[in-house]
Amino acid sequence: MSTLVVQGLRKSFGGVRAVSDVSFHVAPGEMLALIGPNGAGKSTCFNMVGGQLPPDAGTVLLEGRPITGLSPRAIAHRGVGRTFQITATFGSMTVRENVQMALLAHRREIWQFWRPVAGRHADKADALLDQVGLAAQADRATSVLAYGDLKRLELAIALGNGPRLLLMDEPTAGMAPAERVALMQLTRRLATERGMAVLFTEHDMDVVFDVSDRILVLNRGQLMAEGNGASIRANPAVREVYLGSGATSGGH
Amino acid sequence: MEIVIPQLLTGLAGASSLFLIASGLTIIFGVTRIVNFSHGSLMMLGAYIGWSILTRLPRDPEWFVLGVLAAALATAAIGVVLEITVLRRVYRAPELFQLLATFGVVLVLQDVTLWLWGAVELPLPRPRWLRGFVEIAGSRLPLYDLILIGIGPLVLGLLWLALHRTRWGTLVRAATLDRGMVAALGVDQRLLFTSVFALGAGLAGLGGALSLPNSSANLGIDLSVITDAFVVVVVGGLGSLTGAFVASLLIGVLQAFGIMLLPKITLVLVFLVMAVVLVFRPNGLLGRPQAEAREAALPAPVVRAAPRELRLLGLAVLLLAAAAPFLAGDYALSVLTDACVAILFAVSLHFMMGPGGMASFGHAAWFGIGAYAAGLLLHWLGTPMPFGLLAAPLAGGLFAALFGWFVVRLSGVYLSMLTLAFAQITWAISFQWVEVTAGDNGLLGVWPPEWARSPRVYYWLALGLAAGVALLLRRVLYAPYGYALRAARDSSPRAQSIGLDVPRLRMVALVIAGASCGLGGALFSYAKGGVFPTYISIAHSVEALLMVLLGGLQTMAGPIVGALIYTGLADLLVRSTDLWRLVLGAVIVVLVIAFPEGIAGAVRRLWLRGREA
Numbered sequence: 001m002s003t004l005v006v007q008g009l010r011k012s013f014g015g016v017r018a019v020s021d022v023s024f025h026v027a028p029g030e031m032l033a034l035i036g037p038n039g040a041g042k043s044t045c046f047n048m049v050g051g052q053l054p055p056d057a058g059t060v061l062l063e064g065r066p067i068t069g070l071s072p073r074a075i076a077h078r079g080v081g082r083t084f085q086i087t088a089t090f091g092s093m094t095v096r097e098n099v100q101m102a103l104l105a106h107r108r109e110i111w112q113f114w115r116p117v118a119g120r121h122a123d124k125a126d127a128l129l130d131q132v133g134l135a136a137q138a139d140r141a142t143s144v145l146a147y148g149d150l151k152r153l154e155l156a157i158a159l160g161n162g163p164r165l166l167l168m169d170e171p172t173a174g175m176a177p178a179e180r181v182a183l184m185q186l187t188r189r190l191a192t193e194r195g196m197a198v199l200f201t202e203h204d205m206d207v208v209f210d211v212s213d214r215i216l217v218l219n220r221g222q223l224m225a226e227g228n229g230a231s232i233r234a235n236p237a238v239r240e241v242y243l244g245s246g247a248t249s250g251g252h
Numbered sequence: 253m254e255i256v257i258p259q260l261l262t263g264l265a266g267a268s269s270l271f272l273i274a275s276g277l278t279i280i281f282g283v284t285r286i287v288n289f290s291h292g293s294l295m296m297l298g299a300y301i302g303w304s305i306l307t308r309l310p311r312d313p314e315w316f317v318l319g320v321l322a323a324a325l326a327t328a329a330i331g332v333v334l335e336i337t338v339l340r341r342v343y344r345a346p347e348l349f350q351l352l353a354t355f356g357v358v359l360v361l362q363d364v365t366l367w368l369w370g371a372v373e374l375p376l377p378r379p380r381w382l383r384g385f386v387e388i389a390g391s392r393l394p395l396y397d398l399i400l401i402g403i404g405p406l407v408l409g410l411l412w413l414a415l416h417r418t419r420w421g422t423l424v425r426a427a428t429l430d431r432g433m434v435a436a437l438g439v440d441q442r443l444l445f446t447s448v449f450a451l452g453a454g455l456a457g458l459g460g461a462l463s464l465p466n467s468s469a470n471l472g473i474d475l476s477v478i479t480d481a482f483v484v485v486v487v488g489g490l491g492s493l494t495g496a497f498v499a500s501l502l503i504g505v506l507q508a509f510g511i512m513l514l515p516k517i518t519l520v521l522v523f524l525v526m527a528v529v530l531v532f533r534p535n536g537l538l539g540r541p542q543a544e545a546r547e548a549a550l551p552a553p554v555v556r557a558a559p560r561e562l563r564l565l566g567l568a569v570l571l572l573a574a575a576a577p578f579l580a581g582d583y584a585l586s587v588l589t590d591a592c593v594a595i596l597f598a599v600s601l602h603f604m605m606g607p608g609g610m611a612s613f614g615h616a617a618w619f620g621i622g623a624y625a626a627g628l629l630l631h632w633l634g635t636p637m638p639f640g641l642l643a644a645p646l647a648g649g650l651f652a653a654l655f656g657w658f659v660v661r662l663s664g665v666y667l668s669m670l671t672l673a674f675a676q677i678t679w680a681i682s683f684q685w686v687e688v689t690a691g692d693n694g695l696l697g698v699w700p701p702e703w704a705r706s707p708r709v710y711y712w713l714a715l716g717l718a719a720g721v722a723l724l725l726r727r728v729l730y731a732p733y734g735y736a737l738r739a740a741r742d743s744s745p746r747a748q749s750i751g752l753d754v755p756r757l758r759m760v761a762l763v764i765a766g767a768s769c770g771l772g773g774a775l776f777s778y779a780k781g782g783v784f785p786t787y788i789s790i791a792h793s794v795e796a797l798l799m800v801l802l803g804g805l806q807t808m809a810g811p812i813v814g815a816l817i818y819t820g821l822a823d824l825l826v827r828s829t830d831l832w833r834l835v836l837g838a839v840i841v842v843l844v845i846a847f848p849e850g851i852a853g854a855v856r857r858l859w860l861r862g863r864e865a
Binding site: 050052071072073076077081082084088089090091092093094097100101102104105106109110111112113114115116117118120141142143157158160161 | 553554555727728730731732733734735736738739741742743745746747748749750751752753754757
């Protein structure tokens with residue numbers, strides 16, 4: 001069964017059809033890239049899956065259960081992790097505490113007023129930090145981390161609730177090219193190991209063709225192509241509207 | 253009809269005066285992002301300067317106009333001095349510190365005014381031409397009201413022209429939308445900010461001078477006007493000139509009819525309108541959502557338990573405090589009891605404001621609710637103190653929950669303004685519901701029972717409760733709930749995406765803060781033997797802010813340090829000088845400029861210098 005099934009998703013802003021009739025699915029362990037030119041409706045699509053925007057029509061199923069129009073919080077509790085285009089972490093906490101928060105929230109241990117946080121689920125947090133390569137920085141303040149490390153921290157936080165589906169909105173925006181590939185290969189490995197479905201939007205075609213299993217191309221709110229890297233690269237319509245004629249990969 | 257039209261016109265005249273103040277406030281906020289607490293003081297200065305000028309001039313209409321304009325210009329000049337000496341140095345500080353600095357200016361200007369013009373109210377003898385009436389629809393209307401009604405739209409028109417037809421105006425509008433971009437284009441920000449502040453101050457001065465024929469120059473103008481002006485600016489939408497105009501019409505007319513129909517609840521009505529507007533339009537009638545500041549505020553430092561040495565120091569201070577009754581006299585003990593109350597007041601505000609991220613301008617509301625809960629129970633039912641001390645936090649928490657239901661969705665300045673509104677409503681009820689609360693006279697005879705009446709025992713009781721609550725709150729902040737609250741403040745989208753219920757977290761923080769503060773209110777009432785509406789005054793709410801900000805938001809010890817320093821400073825000043833407001837205000841301004849992260853924060857930074865990874 002697919003982890004995520006999206007059917008007939010639709011959203012208008014005023015008179016503008018931002019997304020019309022978009023359907024797709026993501027299988028466990030699969031990485032699906034959502035690409036398209038600016039204004040194609042990627043983020044809108046994404047926010048409807050993540051609960052930030054309610055769709056006008058359509059359904060979103062997570063492992064067969066509808067999550068359409070639920071709040072981001074409810075969706076998180078059903079096993080969806082997410083990272084943001086502009087990193088969002090808890091600046092007044094250490095790196096480890098950031099992950100501890102995710103673990104506490106996942107176990108619904110937030111409404112406790114007495115026992116201190118210090119040390120709770122610290123092993124589990126350190127294990128997650130180790131997986132993303134941040135173990136050495138666990139005690140540092142989040143605010144002093146390099147940007148690439150923040151992105152990896154976000155990934156560790158998102159993994160904190162053991163997600164079946166991971167949503168990544170432009171995960172490599174603002175990173176140096178070498179770091180981009182490293183981060184996405186890390187994600188690739190985690191997806192395979194955990195059988196976690198990953199849906200991500202991305203502008204860097206190197207990254208897209210490198211790590212994704214399948215690619216969806218959106219244009220003006222409509223799904224215009226779907227397939228693996230090779231077929232998307234060969235698709236003349238995609239080349240026309242998205243990559244431009246005679247395009248090569250590697251545009252930033 | 254014969255009642256409606258004059259009342260409507262009175263309302264419109266009031267609206268014009270409101271607009272003069274609010275327009276300056278909103279333009280200054282739009283460009284500099286400073287909520288200028290001292291705007292009412294500028295109006296007060298305008299009134300006093302206007303009085304000094306007009307009483308020396310011939311009493312003809314043309315001299316009146318010249319005198320009023322001269323007063324406006326003089327106030328504008330004072331505004332320039334203020335901007336250059338104070339505000340310019342705090343533009344980079346967090347917005348609450350800016351507010352604190354401008355409140356320091358309020359205190360300074362109050363004493364300067366008192367010193368220059370004396371405490372007596374100064375009415376302007378009205379020349380004959382100002383006493384004229386005009387007959388409209390069968391009613392006699394004061395000529396001066398009609399003049400005022402015309403001035404509002406006239407000023408709006410002139411401002412509109414200045415903003416849309418001059419290069420300066422274009423820059424002001426651009427800076428309101430995105431001041432980072434304006435700076436990037438190479439515009440001299442200092443000149444722009446100074447000129448905007450001068451304009452705002454001039455408008456306030458104009459409003460002050462023009463208010464003279466209908467009222468007088470008096471020392472109460474500053475705080476009464478600033479509350480009204482805040483309401484107008486918030487209802488209209490911060491930074492929106494047209495919004496301020498529409499809102500001043502709404503509020504002006506509402507006040508005029510309110511006084512006629514429901515004189516007792518006019519103030520409540522005004523603030524209820526503001527609350528309703530904010531619930532449905534969280535950015536005011538014509539306001540836009542505040543753009544994210546590009547020069548992001550300093551990232552909050554990591555909260556770590558205090559170093560061992562500091563904790564030992566804290567323990568030593570607590571032991572010393574417990575031993576104080578053996579070392580100090582009765583007067584010192586009463587000051588120390590006040591300090592314990594101040595600690596409750598400050599730590600409860602810090603709880604919602606620091607980790608909770610919800611700044612309150614009306615924290616005295618919970619204090620007053622607790623005080624009145626205890627006082628009313630004793631007064632009407634004879635309930636003894638132990639039950640009063642239990643009922644006070646319950647009442648504080650309950651009202652905080654009610655109020656929280658509609659504020660937890662707001663943020664930033666709007667949230668602060670709504671807390672101010674709530675405090676003013678509470679104040680108005682305590683002041684005007686005379687049958688129950690005894691109004692201005694207060695509830696008297698609120699004394700502790702025999703066993704707690706000696707200053708020594710009562711001090712120990714206060715110390716035990718204050719230290720207990722402070723330690724309890726600290727414990728909560730290091731528990732998962734406290735972390736989650738902080739997480740919601742640090743990044744609301746991230747908090748939601750890991751499954752945290754942000755509104756509920758904030759709601760519970762409000763209830764905890766309200767309850768702790770309510771306890772402080774009750775404790776204070778039994779110590780003083782009475783409950784008075786002044787417990788809920790704006791000045792009292794600002795005291796809480798002062799303590800927390802002086803101590804610093806980032807450390808748990810901050811509010812306690814702030815409360816102690818503030819209580820000590822205030823006591824020392826009140827005893828040693830008549831000009832204590834002036835000194836206190838100046839100290840506040842200097843502290844804000846010198847320690848933008850608070851005193852405890854600065855000590856901590858020096859302590860940790862070089863130790864943080």
